[in-house]
Amino acid sequence: MSAELDQLYQTIILEHSHKRSGETEQDVSSAGERSGVSHQYNPTCGDEITVRVAVTAGENPTVEAVEWNGEGCSISMAAASVLSEMAPGMTLPELEAMIEHFREMLRSRGQVAPDEEILGDAAAFAGVSKFVARVKCAMLSWVAVEDAVNQAASKARTT
Amino acid sequence: MTTTPLDNEQVLQLKQDFPLLTETQVAGHPLVYLDTGATSQVPLAVADAERDFTLRHRAAVHRGAHTLAVEATDFFEDARATVSRFVGADPYSLVWTSNATEGLNLLSYAMSNATAGSNGSEHAERFRLGPGDEIVTTQAEHHANLIPWQELAARTGATLRVVPVDERGLITPQAVAATLSERTKLVAFTHVSNVTGAITDVPGVVAEAQKVGALTVLDACQSVPHMPIDFPALGVDFAVFSAHKMLGPTGIGALYGRRELLNALPTFLTGGSMITKVTTEHAQYLDSPVRFEAGTQRISQAVAWAEAVRYLEKIGMDRIEAWEAELGGRLARGITEIDGVRLLGPAPGVERVGLASIDVAGVHAHDVGQLLDVAGIAVRVGHHCAQPLHRELGLTASTRASTYLYNTTDDVDRFLDELSRVRGYFRAEGA
Numbered sequence: 001m002s003a004e005l006d007q008l009y010q011t012i013i014l015e016h017s018h019k020r021s022g023e024t025e026q027d028v029s030s031a032g033e034r035s036g037v038s039h040q041y042n043p044t045c046g047d048e049i050t051v052r053v054a055v056t057a058g059e060n061p062t063v064e065a066v067e068w069n070g071e072g073c074s075i076s077m078a079a080a081s082v083l084s085e086m087a088p089g090m091t092l093p094e095l096e097a098m099i100e101h102f103r104e105m106l107r108s109r110g111q112v113a114p115d116e117e118i119l120g121d122a123a124a125f126a127g128v129s130k131f132v133a134r135v136k137c138a139m140l141s142w143v144a145v146e147d148a149v150n151q152a153a154s155k156a157r158t159t
Numbered sequence: 160m161t162t163t164p165l166d167n168e169q170v171l172q173l174k175q176d177f178p179l180l181t182e183t184q185v186a187g188h189p190l191v192y193l194d195t196g197a198t199s200q201v202p203l204a205v206a207d208a209e210r211d212f213t214l215r216h217r218a219a220v221h222r223g224a225h226t227l228a229v230e231a232t233d234f235f236e237d238a239r240a241t242v243s244r245f246v247g248a249d250p251y252s253l254v255w256t257s258n259a260t261e262g263l264n265l266l267s268y269a270m271s272n273a274t275a276g277s278n279g280s281e282h283a284e285r286f287r288l289g290p291g292d293e294i295v296t297t298q299a300e301h302h303a304n305l306i307p308w309q310e311l312a313a314r315t316g317a318t319l320r321v322v323p324v325d326e327r328g329l330i331t332p333q334a335v336a337a338t339l340s341e342r343t344k345l346v347a348f349t350h351v352s353n354v355t356g357a358i359t360d361v362p363g364v365v366a367e368a369q370k371v372g373a374l375t376v377l378d379a380c381q382s383v384p385h386m387p388i389d390f391p392a393l394g395v396d397f398a399v400f401s402a403h404k405m406l407g408p409t410g411i412g413a414l415y416g417r418r419e420l421l422n423a424l425p426t427f428l429t430g431g432s433m434i435t436k437v438t439t440e441h442a443q444y445l446d447s448p449v450r451f452e453a454g455t456q457r458i459s460q461a462v463a464w465a466e467a468v469r470y471l472e473k474i475g476m477d478r479i480e481a482w483e484a485e486l487g488g489r490l491a492r493g494i495t496e497i498d499g500v501r502l503l504g505p506a507p508g509v510e511r512v513g514l515a516s517i518d519v520a521g522v523h524a525h526d527v528g529q530l531l532d533v534a535g536i537a538v539r540v541g542h543h544c545a546q547p548l549h550r551e552l553g554l555t556a557s558t559r560a561s562t563y564l565y566n567t568t569d570d571v572d573r574f575l576d577e578l579s580r581v582r583g584y585f586r587a588e589g590a
């Protein structure tokens with residue numbers, strides 16, 4: 001099939017869309033003491049995700065775990081899976097920097113090359129940036145994680 | 160008399176009237192347009208009619224006495240006569256709206272106004288709603304024929320009741336009958352589903368509604384473009400449709416209503432052009448159709464829409480309907496022959512228009528659409544503004560192919576051919 005399509009659907013993306021790290025059967029919609037929950041919905045295509053992110057206690061928390069329930073296209077599911085593998089162990093500034101670069105790359109219409117040092121496997125989503133209609137698919141879970149981690153962090157600091 | 164449908168040769172010839180269809184390349188492939196269910200393409204004659212009116216005949220209508228104004232008014236009212244005749248109605252029964260959605264909202268708000276006793280509601284008794292009254296719609300509706308009724312119920316205290324679809328996603332007169340009661344004031348339902356392509360038995364539903372004295376509202380968005388329609392013969396009280404799905408311009412649609420009902424219905428938008436006597440305290444309103452046409456209207460769009468109707472009439476709606484039944488049958492049969500692809504709605508062989516939606520096992524609709532797009536095939540993916548029906552069918556999204564008079568069997572076959580590769584490409588289980 002077309003080379004253009006293969007750029008969008010890199011092997012890593014197709015694999016993650018099937019095996020889906022972080023996806024759980026359990027309901028993740030309630031947050032605990034050091035976790036935050038975010039629900040994101042894309043009304044155009046109906047893609048939907050609920051993410052729960054837990055962080056460690058203390059002054060400088062790191063991400064402990066990412067779990068999610070969701071439904072959507074291969075791009076949105078793979079993006080959630082890749083982030084669920086990468087985020088645990090990251091400090092919050094590291095996570096924020098990675099999300100920021102991911103966002104910048106996706107919005108660049110192919111102009112911003114991925115920095116693989118920062119993005120790791122998520123660099124495979126570079127091809128998405130040329131398919132403007134799919135950028136939201138890739139961002140959905142990342143926006144959810146960003147939101148959930150901020151909630152978790154503010155709780156972790158006050159407890 | 161039997162109808163001879165169009166054939167591929169004739170379709171290829173008339174395709175020449177549509178520059179977008181002959182000139183567009185997508186990802187290096189000639190475009191196959193299978194998204195008429197969302198909006199149709201426009202032939203040159205329609206674009207020319209709009210341009211000619213705008214450049215040579217433009218003036219305010221129903222307002223001036225100069226020659227140009229009279230001429231423009233003639234164009235405008237001829238357009239109304241043409242579009243209303245197309246659906247078997249007289250011009251007094253056809254109100255211009257901006258689209259079908261606005262027509263349904265007009266009805267919804269006019270009924271609130273009847274309930275409030277405002278907007279010229281002297282004769283509006285039968286449009287009044289209150290607690291205990293029921294509004295009936297169906298699970299198969301486009302959001303445009305659901306949300307205005309939800310909101311009307313919320314504004315008036317009436318109860319909204321929803322007719323369930325059967326296992327194929329169809330609305331049956333029996334299911335409607337089971338939802339009706341002596342308190343049902345209105346039944347709003349679709350003629351052709353924009354998700355399944357199924358055709359509702361309209362006279363059957365109307366007969367049930369009439370037994371309890373309820374008004375009927377038909378969403379004819381997906382029927383008027385594709386088959387001969389006569390609203391008075393169907394027996395509905397009101398109906399809506401949009402120009403942009405039938406070779407016409409965007410920005411204009413129509414509300415059909417039985418004349419005596421429209422004259423009794425309270426107004427919705429108010430202002431210039433729709434009044435008789437106005438004082439600083441009070442206004443009196445004209446009769447239909449201008450009763451509902453406040454402010455300057457979509458004049459060039461109405462003129463262009465009439466040209467679209469003439470284009471369709473020249474070909475013949477019966478021939479278009481017969482051709483699209485062939486295309487729809489080919490779509491349905493072809494889809495069921497592909498492993499792991501589920502056809503929504505009526506089975507092959509059962510009546511449908513040239514529209515079919517599918518669910519591909521293990522592949523999200525968005526991904527299906529992406530693969531087709533790269534092959535130059537334009538289809539619709541998502542919930543097609545019908546979330547309740549998708550939920551009932553166990554889905555959040557589907558992929559829809561929809562035809563028109565400008566599609567060939569080759570267009571359908573190219574779609575089916577690409578579709579047969581989808582599960583393999585995405586490594587879906589069992590592919």
Ligand SMILES: Cc1ncc(COP(=O)(O)O)c(C=O)c1O
Pocket residue numbers: 196197258259260261301303304349351352353378380381401412544
């Ligand atoms: C069945 C049905 N009803 C209503 C609508 C709404 O039409 P419009 O957006 O032109 O108001 C559509 C089109 O999207 C439709 O297919």
